[in-house]
Amino acid sequence: MKLRIVFQQLGLVMLVMCFCMLLITAWAAWQLYAADKTEELYAIYGLLGTIGVGSFVGLIMWGWGRYAKKGGDGMLPAFDETLGRREALLLVALTWIVGAALSGLPYFLWWHFNDEHLVDAATRSGHEFASFASCYFEAMSGLTTTGSTVLSDISGVPQGLLLWRAMTHWLGGLGIVVLFVAVLPNLGVGGKRLFFVEAPGPQQQGVRPRIRETARILWLIYLFFTIIQVVLYKAFGLTWFEAVCHTFATLATGGFSTHNASIGYYNAEHIGVLNTWMIDFITVIFMILAGVNFGLYYHLARRRFKLIWKDPELRTYLAIIVGATMVVSAYLVGSTIQVTDGSTVEGTAPEAVRFGLFQVVSIQTTTGFGTANFNVWPFVPKMVLLMLMFVGASAGSTGGGIKVIRVLIGFRIMFAEIERIFRPSVVRPIRIAGSTISTELKQAVLVYILGIIVLWWLGSIVLMVLEPAGSLSYVSAATASAATLNNIGPGLEQVGAIENYGFFSSSSKMVMALLMALGRLEVYAILVLFTPSFWRSE
Amino acid sequence: MKLRIVFQQLGLVMLVMCFCMLLITAWAAWQLYAADKTEELYAIYGLLGTIGVGSFVGLIMWGWGRYAKKGGDGMLPAFDETLGRREALLLVALTWIVGAALSGLPYFLWWHFNDEHLVDAATRSGHEFASFASCYFEAMSGLTTTGSTVLSDISGVPQGLLLWRAMTHWLGGLGIVVLFVAVLPNLGVGGKRLFFVEAPGPQQQGVRPRIRETARILWLIYLFFTIIQVVLYKAFGLTWFEAVCHTFATLATGGFSTHNASIGYYNAEHIGVLNTWMIDFITVIFMILAGVNFGLYYHLARRRFKLIWKDPELRTYLAIIVGATMVVSAYLVGSTIQVTDGSTVEGTAPEAVRFGLFQVVSIQTTTGFGTANFNVWPFVPKMVLLMLMFVGASAGSTGGGIKVIRVLIGFRIMFAEIERIFRPSVVRPIRIAGSTISTELKQAVLVYILGIIVLWWLGSIVLMVLEPAGSLSYVSAATASAATLNNIGPGLEQVGAIENYGFFSSSSKMVMALLMALGRLEVYAILVLFTPSFWRSE
Ligand SMILES: [K+]
């Protein structure tokens, strides 16, 4: 294990994050002076403090790695060869684990500076950001695009921190797409074969230029969507600040909102009916887009429409959305729909479809935005949503969950296995988009699905054990574990759409932060860290 | 599909069951006249009525098949060749599905004859055996060795019926051992490779003599255990009737008791402390023995002790019992243990181990006997029991669940998969008892485990949907599904150790009967019936 190379790259990641925080600090400073928003002062202190610590540590790590590479014993080979599989996995795991600590620091520092001067004694001790575990949870929830929050009053936090909070989504989402579409397949790690999209860019280059070229295209696509969505949001009544934050949260399938009522906040008279419907609609469309394999947009740019239309994962993904929406909406017709802002809406057919579609898309894409309090819905729509949590979005998207393609392959294997029992001589290869699924991939898919289920159970059980006896309901524990592991955000009952994760103990929060990282990095990158042979030098 | 051959064999099965009922009728008649137990009269009517119907239908089916074979178009080949894979699977499925209808008929007829003459109006309409769905549930629960009961007052049922009820366990358990150790492996169906025990008997025979020889040995082993356990029970205070019924329920890992309090009934002063402990101990020992692969007893008879000691499934099975008992007992020390008969026992260390061991063994072997009301235990021991429900007993035993060997293989595959992610070049074959697990077997094991989980969820959801909204708790639905699918018996909350399944709607009972059959026949034999290509002639 070439630890120095890993640390050098990790230092670079930290410096990039510090640079992003610097941009946000500048914006917050402008808010403070131009718009006289005094509450931004301590947010700026928190951000600057973090930038100081982060850039100091980042520079040391980066410099050490560079020195080691260029000088040192003079024997280390160049970067391209040294960042092997194990180094890449370690770097990925550390990026999220250390990155969350760095991202959570502004929240923590804000509160601690703030505490001294601004907030009255009653508010002081009660704030969620008083504990670093809560800040770490919030930051991991951001970077993993989970969107579970510890905050009971989101709008009470300065906008500078809320923008950084939304940006952690955006960075995390971009990081995941680049990682799973550009980096890992080219390093031969993980589910390359799951993407069914040829690596974009010229094929005759080395590993590093190819990764860089693919990453560049992905980043442009991501930026393109970001700009479009921000402009659309602005056109239909959001402020620039709200538009940017919600766009970051949508495209990353994150789910952090700047309002306690999430997107349900815009289900209000002051916004107007047209804007309410359009904001819902824009959010739904961009959630769906964010849940698609980003490799497909590369084909789109090349006008390979047939390839896109025939993509089995895209078809299944859209079919599930349509089917689930029909089921959920059918249950909402005629009921009184409880909006997340506390108001109610009569369940006419159009409203039932609007709320049903929004929640189905929000959960299946693993965004986790809310317009309705689905915790009070009947059993069947709740179960549909719970199943969608596990199915998740497409591979190569910013969404989490098991991923549609794995579920699809899993079902095909199961049906093939049924036939095999009475017709063992007939071997039917399983094909996806024309190519046969190899035995290794089949096994990997089955193990992955099973692994997610096992981790879900373990997570639920550990939460039940860590929380005081009788304080956490079974359903809350099970859905908190499912919602964090699959990077959804909200669950049911005590972690329902209008609740938050603030009440959990610090140890439970760390466990859920681990579940988020496990789910986000498709388990293995985290799990290998606990494998002794991973650390053994070869 | 040679349906006539299937029906001929099914007719034979029905005739054998009628013969067993005839023996019980004779015993009940002797009780009626010698011991003047008048309540047996209508049990005898119910049994005789069933024998009449069963032997009539059985004879027609058997005769039709024989005629078709010998005469008819004179072109049908001999039995050995015609009972192919598909016919065998259909026969197995029909044996349990039709067998349960026949086994449930005495309960139904007893009540309907009884109703006219004996029971007062208040009791009449309220009895569980008034509905045929309940009788079918009870009979399927018997034949699949599940042991879930609809009866709220077991001791109010005549002994003739209770003996028949216990015998359905015994017949079902024997059937499963013969099926999975002797018949299916020799037909090349299902998990032959899971047993790791060479088919007993000379190897140079044809398929049919080999099946017959193996079945004969298994039957003798089963009978041997039966006699020993009955004698031991009798020696420690049970009546012959109780001894036989509980032996049938133990060796089949069934769980039907003749008392409402199950084995907890013997935790009483009138029995004496020694007898209480000895009855517990005998039951534990024979439950453990019944949960072992019966192929190992063949090795034992041949004094191949090393082969037994090295059996990985046996070792894991025993290790899980020891480990789970330690965890569960630790939680019982110092608590007040609620016995199933309503009394309480102080949780001293010996009592904690006694009750902990009993419940762990009862659940892991999927017997489902109860001495303590584990529904009121803390979260961790309850979760341990729930996990044991899924692990289950050994392959080739009378126990249900996923089976220890599958869980063992599943875990090894998962660990191998973790290593593969960072060391894809190293291919480590998974070995069990020295032989490498084939790719097909690995996939079959993973699909099986996943299939059980999916069926469990489907079962839970269907139960929630079928029962009136709000009447069934999540935990009750989930554990009712788990306890029937894995052939355990009791679950938690509304289907806990001191509750019963009588309150479910008829449709829910039929769903759970289906779950029992699915679990008992290792899913495929039932699932193929729903596969169109299974029925297509080739
Ligand atoms: K999310």
Ligand SMILES: [K+]
């Ligand atoms: K049982």
